[in-house]
Amino acid sequence: MATMKSVQTGTAPNTVDVVEIERPVPGPRDVVVRVRACGICGTDVSFLHMGGAPFGPGGSMIPLPLGHEPAGEIVEAGAEVTGLKAGDRVVVNPQGVPSGIIGCGGELGGMREYLLIEGAAVGKNVAVFPDTVPFDVAALNEPMAVARHCVNRSGARPADKVVVFGAGPIGLGAAIWLKLRGVEHVTVADVIPERLETALAIGADAVINSATEDVTARLTELHGEAVNALGQPRAGTDIYIDAAGAPAVFDATVASAKWGAKMVMVAVQKKSAAIDLGGMLRSELTLIASQGYPTEIFEVTPEIVEHQERFARLISHRVPFSEVGRAFDLTLTPGAAEKVVVTFDGPAA
Missing domain, CATH: 3.90.180.10 (Medium-chain alcohol dehydrogenases, catalytic domain)
Incomplete structure (x- = not known):
């Protein structure tokens, strides 16, 4: 045998x-x-x-x-x-x-x-x-299919301004797909400087060290000023992607979200504190869950082939x-x- x-x-x-x-x-x-x-x-x-x-x-x-x-x-x-x-x-x-x-x-x-x-x-x-x-x-191929489904779920358009929380493989993969999709401005936030360096290397337009920087202030600087449903000042970010799964990500999103912003959760969520439903209401924040890859598993293969040098950096x-x-x-x-x-x-x- x-x-x-x-x-x-x-x-x-x-x-x-x-x-x-x-x-x-x-x-x-x-x-x-x-x-x-x-x-x-x-x-x-x-x-x-x-x-x-x-x-x-x-x-x-x-x-x-x-x-x-x-x-x-x-x-x-x-x-x-x-x-x-x-x-x-x-x-x-x-x-x-x-x-x-x-x-x-x-x-x-x-x-x-x-x-x-x-x-x-x-x-x-x-x-x-x-x-x-x-x-x-x-x-x-498989993790990049997960990242691609997340981007598909976001409905991101070229004129959108997006922030990705978490510069692990899924977050960085999402950043790559967003840029290949033609999205105007993609920011990546993380607490590890080396991962932020990788984010810039794979094409992110800007990075935020969320351990040392004020996320809302930096997003406002990068994406412009906007307001929530009550007219309170918020960042001009259109889409927030959670590829980190940390409670702080949700808190930062609610604190920054303008009227009509979207948040896509692709990370496995760790146990979190109470959700600020009032904050979501004030921004009419749309919460979108992203799980797996219903159609994307082999849709990504030819693009990984075409852009292999960029994906290899992950x-x-x-x-x-x-x-x-x-x-x-x-x-x-x-x-x-x-x-x-x-x-x-x-x-x-």
Whole structure:
């Protein structure tokens, strides 16, 4: 029996285990992908904090296969598969397989040497990309689809002025999509100077260090003056995007929002204090939630190919699979990394 290595939540919280499991064999409609790169997401970190997934008897924790941002190359294809062949380089839709979401509660994880794609079909669960794109950049496809859906939900137009709170991968991805959409002015706010430098490098028009600067004053300086429904002075910002999930973001938005402004929440929300509904009312602030990527998962692929140099700047650390424990340690350490991608270089076991 051929085996391979796979990463799952560890026996103790905030740890991972690398286990030896059976290498998959494709059915007639399946393909096997040799994973060449897989990003680590905040969702993976959440599962590490919990110590697994509560799917065991009585809600007990069980080990969870990790990774839902894989890119790789097809090494085996079933006899009934069409449009795909061995050697094709592909990105994966982790929500497009019948055994559950890859790396988020399903039977399969993307942080492994070989990944079975059940019922493989182009446009459904895989998309092919050219060999001009490095695997690590291609592995950004899934999080960039999340960011793209957020921008789509915002309805941003070229004349709009937008602020993105949180210069992690999703926030920076949203900033890229906003600028590619032709949005006039995009500001990125964060508390980590290095992330703000990255924001400028990927095309943001301005940045705000929200740990040291008055957010409302800076937004007014950048986006002009406006008023809320009561005529009280506010910033001229049209759209606020929360890619941070911190209670302070909502407070800053309500304090700054003009009449008719919109706020889009794409970050996983941390426990927050009471929402200032009165402040929302005074600005007629529209609150929009953004979850996943109903249509965007492969819409983004050709644009990542076209603008790969810009997206590559989002990757702060490339860590070999042989050091996967260190890769997860980086993501578990606040402020230590922006985007960590695990690479599978050399022949797989």
